[in-house]
Amino acid sequence: MAGPPLAGGSDAQRIDHIRRTFQVRRFGSGYDPRQVDQLFEDILVSLAGRGPLPVNPAELETIQFELVSGGYFEAEVDAALKEVKDLLMRRS
Template sequence: MNRFPRVLAVRAGYDPDQVDALVRRIEGALGRGAPDGEPITADEIRAARFRTKLGGYHEVAVDFALQAFIVAVENRSAEGGGPVASRAEPSAEEHAARIERAAFRAGRLGMGYDEDQVDTFLDRVVATLRGTTDRPVTPGDVRSARFATVILKPGYAVREVDTFLADLAGVLETRLGR
């Protein structure tokens, strides 16, 4: 079954077998299909990488669908339906460690946020959470963060960074009470 549009047979796209296997796991975790293996987390979806194959699935279509699945899995977890629902609120150190482990996909079509600017800003957020800075980042700083867009050089996927920052703003509001 083709879940996504395919690229031309002379061009490489994501391996359909790998993508379909991941989607089956996601749908099982969301209750939209039979459970297929361990319940999946949003971080596992973010970390997913696929081999390429001539005539495979169109990368942009798959990436957009995965972004929607990440939101659905996070919402299900927050509502008590996912694997992390029973866990207590993470500590500031756990949030800081999650930020340090964050990995963003490369921007598509040779365009994305400047990696150095994003990394520097996230380092400031980590220092804020650990209380090791004299210039703490506020939730408003996170919401208003802007980064240069790079073209034809390595950059982070814009939508993925924006989604991550929106989550961080909520974390800082909770942790800092602002």
């Protein structure tokens, strides 16, 4: 997946790295990869100065994604959102 240039320094690089590590479930359901990927893409666009943050960082841990067959492992995404929240809160 091509993404925006990683302006914003190491935080953007860390968030980009996080989003590339999500694993798709082979069996069962998980978070919809399209929704998760879009959120992370929107966050990176914001860090590059090309748009607003898609959500208030304080709300990142409460975002809900649809469950789909072959989705991302929920625990991985939830842990990533907590880390992204912490990174974004430090910036403000």
